[in-house]
Amino acid sequence: MKTLWGIDLGGTKIEGVVMNAETNEILVRKRIPTEADKGYEHIISQIAKLIDLLKEETQLKPVAVGFSTPGALDPSTQTMKNCNTTCMNGQYMKKDIENAIGVPIEIANDANCFALAEATMGIVKDVVPDAKVVFGIIMGTGVGGGVVINGQVLNGRHGIGGEWGHNVLEEDGYDCYCGKKGCNETVFSGPSLQRYYAKISGKSLTMKEIYQLYKEGNDPYSKDTMQYLIKSFGKALSYIVNVIDPDAIVIGGGVGNIDLLYTEGPEELKNYIFNSRVVETPFLKPKLGDSAGVFGAAELVRAY
Known part of the structure; x- marks a missing residue:
């Protein structure tokens, strides 16, 4: 079964979902706190923790994971910008998350992900x-x-x-x-x-x-x-x-x-x-x- 894995990275919570790619059926959804006040490295560790929880519950592994973020990935520098969770700005977040979870990721800001979801599933x-x-x-x-x-x-x-x-x-x-x-x-x-x-x-x-x-x-x-x-x-x-x-x-x-x-x-x-x-x-x-x-x-x- 092909699955889709998504993470919504917010200022207070991180939400993850695993879906059946053919039917869009939700296999599992989980939320954990972002704890952004503990800094950028801690946010990365929380993301990895959530991915592990999703793996454990589904007994599946992602091929890639999509991320909705409170900012944008700069195509030229590959660093984050315009994040209201300011500790993310200037960070190589795509590379750091990929290193932490071991699979490729795609990043778009929250408004783009909102538009994409309503266009394709909503x-x-x-x-x-x-x-x-x-x-x-x-x-x-x-x-x-x-x-x-x-x-x-x-x-x-x-x-x-x-x-x-x-x-x-x-x-x-x-x-x-x-x-x-x-x-x-x-x-x-x-x-x-x-x-x-x-x-x-x-x-x-x-x-x-x-x-x-x-x-x-x-x-x-x-x-x-x-x-x-x-x-x-x-x-x-x-x-x-x-x-x-x-x-x-x-x-x-x-x-x-x-x-x-x-x-x-x-x-x-x-x-x-x-x-x-x-x-x-x-x-x-x-x-x-x-x-x-x-x-x-x-x-x-x-x-x-």
Whole structure:
């Protein structure tokens, strides 16, 4: 039996899955803590530990393992970059993991793995089965994006394909940790929308609370915040649609639970798209939830 092995490497947990490559049946899933505070070498040892646990439970061995990571592998230097688990940055993680577990690995960032999973195993496969180009969005604590073309992740020359979260939307906006100002992430991530609401209302609420107030219809500040989200989202997304014109867009993350994105989002996109105000692209809610990262990681090694 051919199997697919995937690892979703997060800041607090490492999740692994072994799947039947023919049926996508899950043979085993396990999670262990990342314990990133103990340093880079400890993270590598935790990965090796999880692989050993998966081997023990399945009595199988991987041919290769796919990894979803909180950053990107730089194709030129073969080191990690843009990781919010900062001890990984500058490290030869691909080589170090391969040395630790003894098989080849493939790495893509979490947004790419989300997009890949939903394109090949999730909602896109169900709704738009002939889709060739898929743009996957994660809108939560941060903002990320991933591009999948014909079932393959578009990593790009610099390993930053799909990095939509760090396109500049507001040139005079807030500072972003990446060094620029007004990136998409500083405009319509969950924390950024909470900051916007607090600025206009004087009250600090969670995004869930703000959205609930909007649905109740009695809070003008929540309405303003939702309008700000939709206007910013539509404009930012138009740059993607004008360049790659995807067959489907999937929106994940906590902010992705806001229904307006799927109704008002396409309407706002009409104001910017170079297509005579016609938007036919389906905006889809993800099917796989927090499993998308680990399933996408497994899909990275299907060709092995």
